[in-house]
Amino acid sequence: MTGVSASLDDDQIQLQKTLRAALSRHCSGPAQLALATGEEDFDPALWKLLLTELDLVGLAAPERFGGGGAPLPVLGVALMELGRALYSGPYFSSGVLTTQAIVGSGDEAVGAEILPGLCRGEVLATVAGLRDDGPDGLPGVGGVVATAATADGDGTHRLTGVADHVWEAHGAHRFVVFASTRDGVGCFLTHPDAPGMLVERLPGMDLTRRLSRVRFAAAPARPLGALDGGSRALARLRRIAPVCLAAEQIGGAEHCLEQAVDHAKRRHQFGRPIGSFQAVKHQLASVLMDVEAAKAATVFALGALEHESPDAATMVHVAKAAASDAFFHAAGALIQTLGGIGYTWEHPAHLYLRRAVSGRAQFGFPSAHRRALGAEGGH
Amino acid sequence: MNTAGAAPTGGDRDVDSDGEMFRARVRSLLAENLPAGWSGIGALSDREQEEFRTRWRGLLHENGLLAVGWPIEYGGSGLSPREQLILAEECTTAGVPQGGLNDNFGVQMLGSTLLRWGTEEQRRYYLPRILSQQDIWCQGFSEPEAGSDLAGIRTRAELVEGRWVINGQKIWTSYGHLATHIFVLCRTDSSVPPHRGISLLLCALDQPGIDLRPLRTLTGEAEFNEVFFTDAECPADAVVGPVNGGWPVAMSLLGFERGEAVATLAIRFRKDWERLHHLAVDPEGPTDPVIVERLGRSRQRVEELRCLGLRAVDSWVAGRDIGAESSLHKLFWSEWIQETTELALDVLGMEAVTAGSDGLRGVSFPAAEAGTPNTAGTWADYFLRARAATIYAGSSEIQRNIIAERMLGLPREPR
Numbered sequence: 001m002t003g004v005s006a007s008l009d010d011d012q013i014q015l016q017k018t019l020r021a022a023l024s025r026h027c028s029g030p031a032q033l034a035l036a037t038g039e040e041d042f043d044p045a046l047w048k049l050l051l052t053e054l055d056l057v058g059l060a061a062p063e064r065f066g067g068g069g070a071p072l073p074v075l076g077v078a079l080m081e082l083g084r085a086l087y088s089g090p091y092f093s094s095g096v097l098t099t100q101a102i103v104g105s106g107d108e109a110v111g112a113e114i115l116p117g118l119c120r121g122e123v124l125a126t127v128a129g130l131r132d133d134g135p136d137g138l139p140g141v142g143g144v145v146a147t148a149a150t151a152d153g154d155g156t157h158r159l160t161g162v163a164d165h166v167w168e169a170h171g172a173h174r175f176v177v178f179a180s181t182r183d184g185v186g187c188f189l190t191h192p193d194a195p196g197m198l199v200e201r202l203p204g205m206d207l208t209r210r211l212s213r214v215r216f217a218a219a220p221a222r223p224l225g226a227l228d229g230g231s232r233a234l235a236r237l238r239r240i241a242p243v244c245l246a247a248e249q250i251g252g253a254e255h256c257l258e259q260a261v262d263h264a265k266r267r268h269q270f271g272r273p274i275g276s277f278q279a280v281k282h283q284l285a286s287v288l289m290d291v292e293a294a295k296a297a298t299v300f301a302l303g304a305l306e307h308e309s310p311d312a313a314t315m316v317h318v319a320k321a322a323a324s325d326a327f328f329h330a331a332g333a334l335i336q337t338l339g340g341i342g343y344t345w346e347h348p349a350h351l352y353l354r355r356a357v358s359g360r361a362q363f364g365f366p367s368a369h370r371r372a373l374g375a376e377g378g379h
Numbered sequence: 380m381n382t383a384g385a386a387p388t389g390g391d392r393d394v395d396s397d398g399e400m401f402r403a404r405v406r407s408l409l410a411e412n413l414p415a416g417w418s419g420i421g422a423l424s425d426r427e428q429e430e431f432r433t434r435w436r437g438l439l440h441e442n443g444l445l446a447v448g449w450p451i452e453y454g455g456s457g458l459s460p461r462e463q464l465i466l467a468e469e470c471t472t473a474g475v476p477q478g479g480l481n482d483n484f485g486v487q488m489l490g491s492t493l494l495r496w497g498t499e500e501q502r503r504y505y506l507p508r509i510l511s512q513q514d515i516w517c518q519g520f521s522e523p524e525a526g527s528d529l530a531g532i533r534t535r536a537e538l539v540e541g542r543w544v545i546n547g548q549k550i551w552t553s554y555g556h557l558a559t560h561i562f563v564l565c566r567t568d569s570s571v572p573p574h575r576g577i578s579l580l581l582c583a584l585d586q587p588g589i590d591l592r593p594l595r596t597l598t599g600e601a602e603f604n605e606v607f608f609t610d611a612e613c614p615a616d617a618v619v620g621p622v623n624g625g626w627p628v629a630m631s632l633l634g635f636e637r638g639e640a641v642a643t644l645a646i647r648f649r650k651d652w653e654r655l656h657h658l659a660v661d662p663e664g665p666t667d668p669v670i671v672e673r674l675g676r677s678r679q680r681v682e683e684l685r686c687l688g689l690r691a692v693d694s695w696v697a698g699r700d701i702g703a704e705s706s707l708h709k710l711f712w713s714e715w716i717q718e719t720t721e722l723a724l725d726v727l728g729m730e731a732v733t734a735g736s737d738g739l740r741g742v743s744f745p746a747a748e749a750g751t752p753n754t755a756g757t758w759a760d761y762f763l764r765a766r767a768a769t770i771y772a773g774s775s776e777i778q779r780n781i782i783a784e785r786m787l788g789l790p791r792e793p794r
Binding site: 005006007257261264265272273275276277278280281282284285286288289292293294296297299300311314315317318321322367369370371372373374375376377 | 653656671680682780789
């Protein structure tokens with residue numbers, strides 16, 4: 001027995017209940033829509049809830065940096081609940097991407113400097129310089145190029161180039177930037193007020209995940225970790241980011257399916273609930289099959305990564321491909337089941353569909369992950 | 380006699396909570412009894428397979444590894460769910476069967492049903508005879524006019540002078556030609572609603588009132604039979620559960636899915652996938668990226684199934700009933716078989732079209748047996764057999780109804 005499980009344990013189920021109850025109060029449909037279409041970057045009251053009452057922000061950060069030191073399957077439970085609630089804000093960018101990049105870089109000094117404030121919710125941070133379309137479906141590095149030891153000779157590293165699709169860049173106090181260097185992948189720390197930094201919000205289909213373009217014009221930055229800090233950080237994110245996003249997608253998929261089922265039970269046509277028609281119930285049964293299988297695979301993948309089991313790399317591809325498809329399938333089925341009401345602006349169903357679309361493309365399309373699985377062969 | 384795989388005693392259990400000692404015993408039994416270079420029963424010819432199954436069943440029986448879920452007092456081995464899982468995993472990985480062809484009906488279905496519904500007298504009489512193969516069982520449920528709507532069965536049984544007299548027809552009886560007995564679902568009261576007038580009877584096949592005819596399927600083979608009953612007889616006490624109360628008995632008989640079934644299926648599918656990968660991907664040259672992606676999808680689904688299986692096993696070990704989730708599993712794996720064999724045909728192209736009749740050897744339900752030769756003929760045959768996967772054991776339409784109604788709580792279709 002490897003200790004890797006495809007089921008949630010009792011403690012995880014308890015955490016799930018607690019989070020679901022707390023988030024349901026803050027993430028109703030109208031609140032989601034208001035946040036999605038408003039001027040605010042995120043809801044400060046909700047951030048405070050995650051921070052204080054739920055203690056989620058530093059959940060998976062190491063305890064020595066003020067985090068909760070939770071294993072990845074527990075982080076996965078939190079992400080499933082945030083995905084279900086269509087949480088919009090800097091949780092994933094700070095609590096997952098930045099935290100894992102810094103931990104992965106092995107830079108203890110930067111960890112001690114940044115992560116305690118990040119865990120206390122005072123520092124918001126994000127990661128820039130990743131591309132989502134690497135040949136194996138996993139994140140790669142592109143766009144930003146770093147040069148070191150420029151003319152002033154003080155050893156300052158400078159970043160030049162464009163980083164696209166940066167999560168929650170507005171409001172971030174720190175940027176962890178992956179860049180190509182003469183020595184391979186580098187990972188750097190900078191901040192938005194550094195000279196040569198320009199953050200532009202991108203128009204977006206996903207109204208609840210704000211993406212930006214960050215331009216670097218010889219912006220000064222500090223390298224993270226030793227010479228291989230960048231490649232170590234990237235290696236960690238390549239595995240963890242797709243599976244964490246998969247966990248979030250499972251939550252979104254479950255919510256869409258539940259909303260569709262709820263509507264199919266209550267909506268009557270031809271004198272009976274539409275959910276009694278096989279055309280409706282069979283579609284929802286198919287969604288459940290995909291969601292349950294993707295969930296089992298995602299929970300297992302989180303455990304496989306935590307335990308560094310030999311099938312972890314395979315399960316990253318499986319989880320991301322399965323969860324992305326399941327969420328997209330579920331969001332589509334929700335709108336179809338709702339009928340006309342599902343096509344209105346006021347109903348939050350489209351917000352889930354939009355999130356499902358963006359998540360498919362981030363950290364590798366399902367098709368790219370499948371090509372990686374198909375090429376991989378037996379082992 | 381070989382005792383390497385004998386069931387552990389209670390004392391062993393305490394020090395073997397994760398079952399690894401038991402696993403070691405099973406492995407040594409396999410190692411001692413399989414020839415060098417063994418790749419699985421699928422590598423044997425039809426005739427060799429038959430001989431091997433007979434020998435292997437005997438070996439499992441001798442070592443108390445045949446009726447693993449039955450209590451010891453009835454000849455079972457009383458293995459814990461974890462040990463049952465380990466045995467299934469090891470046998471599947473080694474490519475050896477866990478019993479004879481009809482043991483699924485005798486040991487799994489009828490045995491489990493008698494343990495739950497049978498009288499003490501019935502258990503003492505029938506269960507040892509299942510193990511010794513004095514009685515070899517097959518199933519008589521479906522009828523030409525009662526498939527998905529099983530409660531609509533028309534085969535009638537009447538008590539006449541202290542014996543049941545049975546008239547009617549059953550169909551899709553797997554391995555009926557190898558059986559001596561049939562458990563047969565009969566209408567015993569036509570004056571009440573369909574579900575309330577059904578009884579499960581136990582009937583010998585070797586009598587003038589029974590005519591068993593092979594049913595040739597679209598693969599060209601005849602692993603199923605039709606069974607005709609014309610005043611066939613069985614004793615009055617050969618009824619499992621209450622007279623006219625056979626519907627819940629039949630439902631529980633169909634529901635004895637052990638948690639390891641789906642977990643071991645993933646092991647078998649993984650072997651299939653590796654065979655297909657070997658055919659499809661040329662390590663020296665480029666492979667059509669569409670084929671690579673479809674292979675990836677097939678692998679993705681195998682791993683998803685493995686995780687569903689692990690989850691089901693967790694429930695089973697914890698003593699929870701997986702309930703309608705077994706419908707979800709069945710839908711998932713039946714679709715995998717079709718999708719993957721369709722991919723195999725696309726990979727093989729005209730090779731599959733012109734493949735000879737050296738198809739899957741022997742019996743391979745529902746997946747190919749380990750060791751099956753990686754030829755166009757086996758894949759072509761596997762593809763044809765896969766058409767049945769979404770029909771037998773509850774069609775995909777019925778499974779989706781069950782999933783929607785029992786797992787999602789959607790309302791029933793008006794009936």
